[in-house]
Structure formats: structure tokens, C-alpha cells
Amino acid sequence: GAVVSQHPSRVICKSGTSVKIECRSLDFQATTMFWYRQFPKQSLMLMATSNEGSKATYEQGVEKDKFLINHASLTLSTLTVTSAHPEDSSFYICSAYKGGGNPYEQYFGPGTRLTVT
Amino acid sequence: KQEVTQIPAALSVPEGENLVLNCSFTDSAIYNLQWFRQDPGKGLTSLLLIQSSQREQTSGRLNASLDKSSGRSTLYIAASQPGDSATYLCAVFGNEKLTFGTGTRLTIIP
Numbered sequence: 001g002a003v004v005s006q007h008p009s010r011v012i013c014k015s016g017t018s019v020k021i022e023c024r025s026l027d028f029q030a031t032t033m034f035w036y037r038q039f040p041k042q043s044l045m046l047m048a049t050s051n052e053g054s055k056a057t058y059e060q061g062v063e064k065d066k067f068l069i070n071h072a073s074l075t076l077s078t079l080t081v082t083s084a085h086p087e088d089s090s091f092y093i094c095s096a097y098k099g100g101g102n103p104y105e106q107y108f109g110p111g112t113r114l115t116v117t
Numbered sequence: 118k119q120e121v122t123q124i125p126a127a128l129s130v131p132e133g134e135n136l137v138l139n140c141s142f143t144d145s146a147i148y149n150l151q152w153f154r155q156d157p158g159k160g161l162t163s164l165l166l167i168q169s170s171q172r173e174q175t176s177g178r179l180n181a182s183l184d185k186s187s188g189r190s191t192l193y194i195a196a197s198q199p200g201d202s203a204t205y206l207c208a209v210f211g212n213e214k215l216t217f218g219t220g221t222r223l224t225i226i227p
Contacts, residue, residue: 104149
């Protein structure tokens with residue numbers, strides 16, 4: 001299998017606070033993980049690519065100081081939304097490369113619904 | 118910059134009908150194309166992945182085709198069922214990233 005989990009599945013936080021979202025590959029090692037966000041009724045947009053042990057590569061327009069990504073191990077990447085504001089409310093989804101098998105196939109987590117009040 | 122478009126944006130069909138969802142992409146330099154379904158408020162479920170060297174993939178009632186040179190893919194669903202109601206997303210992998218289409222919201226009418 002290739003299972004990716006995310007925690008929490010839902011989180012509500014107050015404006016100005018920070019929230020951390022975890023992405024774990026449960027049964028494989030992932031050298032590369034990806035973070036996406038999805039606004040209501042819209043498609044997924046890639047935010048950043050995270051490689052284990054190195055700095056994340058952010059897509060154009062994504063603030064790296066606001067969305068802190070850490071990929072400290074081969075099975076865990078975290079996304080921290082700092083000083084969250086209501087416009088950061090979104091559905092955040094991570095994915096991971098398994099390696100081997102189908103090259104470049106990403107396995108997706110179930111997503112985290114963030115609501116900033 | 119890769120752009121992926123899906124037409125139609127929404128589709129309603131009676132149960133039992135066969136249907137086709139369309140996906141087009143602007144840059145044909147891709148490694149693979151993948152179709153996903155997404156239920157409301159949920160994550161993605163991978164349906165089919167087609168490598169750039171392949172023309173089609175089949176899984177049960179689903180058949181996906183890929184014409185890389187023309188930048189098109191179709192997802193054919195046979196004998197549709199109410200449980201097929203969901204949003205279907207296509208995504209292409211190229212230039213080290215996955216680019217998603219705009220999605221087709223499918224409703225199967227019992």
C-alpha cells in the first residue's frame with residue numbers, strides 16, 4: 001500500500017495564531033512531499049515541494065515566511081500557517097512520492113480543513 | 118506554464134448512461150496524466166494513471182485515454198451509478214510538478 005495521513009483533519013483557530021498540519025507517509029519512505037491548497041469549488045494549487053533534509057521550494061506567490069514547511073524525516077512533513085488570517089481558510093492537502101513502481105505518482109493525504117475566525 | 122482545462126464544468130446524467138469527461142492541457146511535455154475523484158469535503162482518490170508512453174488505462178467501468186500530441190485525455194464511465202457522483206479532476210505531471218484541471222462536477226440522477 002501507499003497510505004498518507006494528515007493531522008488534524010479539521011482545525012479552527014483564531015486570527016493571529018499559528019497552526020501546524022502534519023503529513024505522514026505510513027507505510028513507505030517519502031523523499032519528496034508536496035503541499036497543496038484548495039479553495040471552495042476550485043482546483044488544487046501547488047504551494048510548495050518539500051525534500052527531506054533541505055529547504056522547501058515554494059511556488060510563485062506563496063509566502064514562505066507565512067507557510068513554514070519542515071521535512072525533517074522520510075515519513076513526516078509539516079506545514080505551519082503562521083499568524084493565520086481568515087483568508088488563509090482553505091483545504092490543505094499533502095502528497096508524497098513513494099518511489100519505485102510508477103515513477104512520479106503522488107499519493108495524497110485526506111486533507112485538512114482550516115478555518116480561521 | 119502548463120494549463121489544464123476540463124469540460125464540462127458540471128454534468129448531470131441519468132443512472133445507467135455511459136458518459137465521457139474531457140481534459141485538455143497546453144504543454145505536451147508530460148510524464149503522466151492522472152484522473153482523480155473527490156467527494157465533497159474529502160481528499161483525492163486516484164482512479165487511473167496513464168504514462169506518457171501509454172494510450173489508455175482501464176479499471177472496472179472506467180477507461181481513460183491519452184493523446185499526448187494533441188494535449189487531450191478522456192475519462193469514460195460505463196453504466197453510471199449514483200455512487201459515481203463526485204468531482205473528477207485530471208492532473209498532468211511535467212516540469213517536476215503536478216498541475217490540476219478545473220474539475221468536472223458529476224451528478225448521476227437515480
